[in-house]
Amino acid sequence: MILTIIGAGYVGLVTAAIFSDLGNKVFCVDVDEQKIEKLKLGKIPFFEPSLEQYVQKNLKTKKLIFTSSYRESVPKSQIVLVCVGTPPKENGEADLSYLFSAVEEVAKYMSNYTLITIKSTIPIGYEDDLEAICKKYAKGKFEFAASPEFLKEGTAIEDSLHPDRIVIGTESKKAQKILLELHAPISGERIITDMRSAQLIKYAANALLATKVSFANAIAILCEKMGADVKSVLYGVGADKRLGHFFLSPGIGYGGSCLPKDVTAFISQSDRFDYDFELLRAVDAINSSQVERFINKIRSALKAPEGKKTNLEGINIAILGLSFKPNTDDMRDAPSIKIINKLLSLKAKVTAYDPQAIKNSRNILPQISYGKDIYDAIKDKDAMVIVTEWPEFSQIDLRKVKALMRKPVIIDGRNLFDPTLVKSQGFSYVGIGR
Numbered sequence: 001m002i003l004t005i006i007g008a009g010y011v012g013l014v015t016a017a018i019f020s021d022l023g024n025k026v027f028c029v030d031v032d033e034q035k036i037e038k039l040k041l042g043k044i045p046f047f048e049p050s051l052e053q054y055v056q057k058n059l060k061t062k063k064l065i066f067t068s069s070y071r072e073s074v075p076k077s078q079i080v081l082v083c084v085g086t087p088p089k090e091n092g093e094a095d096l097s098y099l100f101s102a103v104e105e106v107a108k109y110m111s112n113y114t115l116i117t118i119k120s121t122i123p124i125g126y127e128d129d130l131e132a133i134c135k136k137y138a139k140g141k142f143e144f145a146a147s148p149e150f151l152k153e154g155t156a157i158e159d160s161l162h163p164d165r166i167v168i169g170t171e172s173k174k175a176q177k178i179l180l181e182l183h184a185p186i187s188g189e190r191i192i193t194d195m196r197s198a199q200l201i202k203y204a205a206n207a208l209l210a211t212k213v214s215f216a217n218a219i220a221i222l223c224e225k226m227g228a229d230v231k232s233v234l235y236g237v238g239a240d241k242r243l244g245h246f247f248l249s250p251g252i253g254y255g256g257s258c259l260p261k262d263v264t265a266f267i268s269q270s271d272r273f274d275y276d277f278e279l280l281r282a283v284d285a286i287n288s289s290q291v292e293r294f295i296n297k298i299r300s301a302l303k304a305p306e307g308k309k310t311n312l313e314g315i316n317i318a319i320l321g322l323s324f325k326p327n328t329d330d331m332r333d334a335p336s337i338k339i340i341n342k343l344l345s346l347k348a349k350v351t352a353y354d355p356q357a358i359k360n361s362r363n364i365l366p367q368i369s370y371g372k373d374i375y376d377a378i379k380d381k382d383a384m385v386i387v388t389e390w391p392e393f394s395q396i397d398l399r400k401v402k403a404l405m406r407k408p409v410i411i412d413g414r415n416l417f418d419p420t421l422v423k424s425q426g427f428s429y430v431g432i433g434r
Contacts, residue, residue, distance in 0.1 A: 001182055003027065004077040006102045008035055008066070010046065010156065010257070010330075011119060011149050012083030017054035018160040020064035022185045027065050027073030039066040047329040047356045050157045074109040079178060082106075083119045083149075092264035094123050103130050107137035114138075115175050117145045118195075121202050121262060123269050127195050145170035145179060146195045148202035153256065154327025163188040169198025203269070206262040207280055212247040213254045214286035220250035220433025221293075230433025231415060250432045252387065252413040253290035255324035255333040260287075291338045294432075298343070298411050301430045302383055313347035316406070318381040320374065321388025321414075322354035322361045329356040331364060335413075336387045340365055353377035355390055375404055382407045389414035398425050 001024045005016045008030035016028040030036055035045055042056040058064035067073055074080060084098040099120055106116060116134070127144055134142050146169035151159045166188045168179045176192060183190075191201070216234055223230040230250050238245030254260065263284050270277040302315055324334035331337065334357075340350055344367065352361065353371040362370070371377025374396055378384050384405065386393060394416045402408045408427045410417065415431045422429045 001025075001079060002077045003182075004029060004070075004073040004080045004106075005083055006030075006080065006106065007083035007085070007098075007120075008032070008039060008045075009083065009085060010048070010153060011151060012081075013039075013044070013055070014048065014051060014151060014156045014160055015081060015083060015119065015149070016064060017051060017058060018157070019182070020058040020061075021054055023063070024182075025063055025065070026058075027067055027077065029067055029070060029073055031068060033068045036066045036068050048156050049154065049327060054157065070105045070109045074106055074114070075111045078113065079115045079117060079182060080106050081117050081119050081147075086120050086122055086261075086265075088261040088264055092268045094121070094261070094265045094268075096122060096126065099126075100129070100133060104133050104137060107134040107142070110134075110138045110140040110142055113141045113143075115143050115145060115178055117147050117179065118199075119147055119149050121148060121206075121258070121265075122199060123265060123272075124196050124199050124203075143170065143172050143175045144195065145172070145175045146198040147179060148198060150202070150205065153330055154325060161186060165189045165191050167191045167193065167198045167201050169193050169195040171195075203262055203266045206259055207266050207283070209247045210254055210259045210263050210287070211279070211283045213249075213251075213259075214283040216248050216250040217253065217286055217290055217432075223433035228433075233433075250415065251290070251389075252294045252335045252339065252432075253287040255335045257330060257332040260333045263287075291335055291342065294335075294339060294411075294413055295342050295346075297430050298383065298385060299346075301409055301411050301428060311346060312343060314349075315383070316349045316351070316381045317343060318371070318378040318384045319350055319352040319368075320354075320377065320384060320386050320393050321390055322352055323357040323388055326388060326390045327356075329354075329360050331357055331360050334388075336361075337364060339385075339387060340368060344368070351377050351381065354388065355392065375400060379404045380406050383409040383411055386410070386412045386414050386416055389416055398422065398427070402426060 003019055003024055004027045005012050006029050008028050016026045020026040042059055044052045082102055084102050086094040089095050099122060148167055150163060166183050170176055171194055220230040223233060234248050237243060238248045267277050267280050322336045323329055323331055343350055351369040351371055353374055358370050378401055410427050410429050412431045419429050419431055419434055
């Protein structure tokens with residue numbers, strides 16, 4: 001098949017790399033011409049394991065073509081996959097300007113039957129607006145479908161090739177057949193439904209994942225008050241096959257490009273349909289409170305009384321982890337940003353280290369220092385604060401850490417360490433719900 005993929009961000013670029021590797025000819029279109037020129041050379045604008053190899057391989061075979069021209073790509077394509085961003089507005093609603101712009105440009109250059117498939121996460125009920133745009137500009141026949149993505153940054157290639165499910169939302173038998181054929185080499189259960197249900201599946205899934213995270217954090221608060229160990233409690237809960245362990249881990253709250261914006265957008269959509277989604281509001285409120293709770297843990301561990309705005313002045317803190325999760329350099333809505341800015345407002349001195357996200361962080365947090373590695377970051381520091389659960393952080397040499405630090409204090413926002421083991425080596429240790 002010949003495809004056009006609109007958007008060369010995480011979703012678009014991974015999708016383009018996978019479908020070209022499966023033997024399709026794929027045009028990947030983006031309005032950022034500088035990005036396109038770099039992609040033509042096989043240079044990836046973000047870190048995602050194995051993605052660069054997939055892109056470079058399919059550039060060589062000419063199955064993957066990067067362009068900023070709709071004119072070059074759309075007329076040749078039977079399927080157009082729209083993968084543009086839908087970032088949140090200040091009021092929590094999704095900004096659909098990129099979506100409308102992309103669909104308008106696609107419509108202008110359609111010449112034959114074209115199946116426009118929305119992979120972007122968009123609010124429910126905008127299919128009529130999209131169809132109206134196409135009717136205004138299109139010369140060829142077209143149909144719409146929704147096929148939301150469920151990629152996880154850090155495992156996006158595996159998620160694309162071996163997803164739990166492939167959701168196809170359309171009432172057109174022709175569109176169903178085309179999309180089933182396109183996805184034939186990919187595993188996963190096929191869920192065939194209408195467009196609105198397909199879009200709602202994506203929002204509901206992310207809302208439930210966010211709910212599990214906030215539930216875990218609420219249980220962690222109770223564990224601290226009741227003298228229980230949240231690791232044991234949630235392990236026991238997750239052992240129930242109906243619930244599972246995934247996303248049932250307490251910490252400093254969820255971040256990233258999906259959960260925060262999708263939760264607030266879902267609340268906003270519910271309001272539009274005259275439903276007060278109180279459960280999801282509580283999920284969002286718990287998540288929003290986690291950073292302040294974590295800051296108070298740092299204050300307490302460093303014997304800094306609450307209420308004084310300069311109570312961390314002169315204290316040197318090492319932050320380990322900047323990306324919102326491991327195996328990515330993405331810092332969109334990362335809790336690290338809020339934590340570091342709060343520490344700076346309290347006059348602390350911050351040095352940070354992350355295996356992949358330092359380049360991005362320098363643009364967002366230029367006022368802090370950065371370590372060359374873990375040990376450089378923690379040298380002569382009063383506290384080591386774990387913010388992202390990179391696997392290598394759990395493997396650090398604690399004896400070396402203790403020898404390098406000015407004070408042996410660990411505040412573990414991801415419960416990476418065994419408290420008994422760490423304390424036995426002379427550290428003051430604070431975790432979440434422990």
